[in-house]
Amino acid sequence: MEMKTLQYIQNKGWKNNVFPDMDSEKTLILVFAAPEFIGNSCSITELSQRYPHSKMIGCSSAGEIFGSSIMDNSLSVALIKFEKTPLKIVKTEIKDTEDSFAAGERIAKALDKKDLTGIFVLSPGLNVNGSELVKGLNTIENKSVIITGGLAGDGKRFEKTWSIYNGELHTHNVVAVGFYGDAIKIGHASKGGWDIFGPERRITNSKDNILYELDERPALEFYKEYLGDRASGLPATGLLFPLAIRKDTDDAKQLVRTILAIDEKEQSLTFAGDVPTGYLAQLMRANFDRLVSSASAAGETALETMNGQGNSSHNDNPVLAVGVSCVGRRLLLGERTEEETESMLEMLPKGTQQVGFYSYGELSPHTKGACDLHNQTMTLTTFYEN
Structure with a gap:
């Protein structure tokens, strides 16, 4: 597994302006974008064109996580080239709130195969019932599949959210990626602190x-x-x-x-x-100290669940951490917000690369088992290939 994170700053361009040679059918590109990119998506299109064989999903945010930093007016991007793990991405239109369960069910059916290990889902953050979406996702036949993800954000405006599918922006589509085979190891955690x-x-x-x-x-x-x-x-x-x-x-x-x-x-x-x-x-x-410490606990728990899948450790393989935290936590923590991304990253193996976004809802099992919708939590998904 090969991994690289990229960052684009609006009005400044791509940081370092280096695009690694990682295009392949087994390359996943995750993009978390400031809401303003709906009006100028050239940088997202450029990314898609540079990696035509790769699979890209993403969404709008209420703040982009890049390493331990939290940004606005940016793209936070992770490129992951898997060696042994087949991928499949899908999208489905969610017509209105009442369509939420059916949309989740369509995603589950489209990805469900015997060797499916995990699903990462990104949904519109408005005009959706996250609980019903999750119920639809949980209809998946293989109940051991780990389902995580989040609801797109729009800062604190609550006006328009959108998703990304292979470089295209959609305001009413749920997008998801399925991971197949036993080489992929997925950890997860969701902690609150309120x-x-x-x-x-x-x-x-x-x-x-x-x-x-x-x-x-x-x-x-x-x-x-x-x-x-x-x-x-x-x-x-x-x-x-x-x-x-x-x-x-x-x-x-x-x-x-x-x-x-x-x-x-x-x-x-x-x-x-x-x-x-x-x-x-x-x-x-809010309890400010508990909000920060809960993010640290999320990092620790995600590592435990990842290592619990038949491995005693990640064996120094590259680890990607995808953090999905609630916009409410950012509004409350203010200048202290980066303390939660820093404390979470500190609990993960040295060299872990982290991206993510601030959301209108987080998707993850509560501790284990079926996926739940959470709000006001720091939710973490970790990936590495054995």
Whole structure:
């Protein structure tokens, strides 16, 4: 496995302006792009033309991760030329929110083969129900397949997100890559670091990812009460107060949900994933030190899961780390944001190369097993070839 990371800075061009000779049918190109590239995608097209036989997927972001740095107005690119691992990339249009499950199911069917090991998925970040998308992905026949990825971002604007498929930009397409064979080793982790506060409340009225009532009170009214002066900045300020949900008091697995939109007329909140009626919900707020330490824990856990696939270590083979962190974490951490990318990278083997993006939702197993939608987490996927 051969690997190289590239960076493009808007108005400056490609850093070092060097394009390694890595084009092949087994080369994967991951591109994480600032939202502004929708208006000028020449650099993405150039990349595709330089590597015509390679397979490219990517998406827009709310900040591009390159090494331990977080950038804006840039492209963060990873080129991975596998030696033994066949690849397949697919895309499917997601017509509207109601099409989310079917879109995930179409991706799963298109990639499902006996020797499929993992799937990395990039979805639009708006007009999608991430929970239903994941349910569709989880219909895959081989339940041992590791599914990770994220929902595209648009900074803190929440206006337009898009994906990349072989150099083309699409505003309504889910894209994914499948990894085949037993040579590829994939690690994963998803960690939060938020504090829960206030009493648990019952979701008394909701439909899919739209929350109408908590304890029979209008959901938007409830949130505004907690946000106070920050309520005028909704939905962006809702990122500061995500919602932790669980099925009942016996459910140890809490999932985090982030606000994507509000409806003043309906007094409702639209989240990135399902908020089922009858579930328990509790507000969350930031703990800065725990946010940073959770990123470090994500790096440690990803390495453990990667090494747990029949190997005692990565044997000094090149490792690629793809970080997908929530835009809410970036808004909260501010100037401290790079502490989480630095601490995560420090936990990984020396020489690991890292790319990624800030997202509107993260896809990963909670600890192990089926994929889940997460919000406000640092999610990490690691790849190396044995």
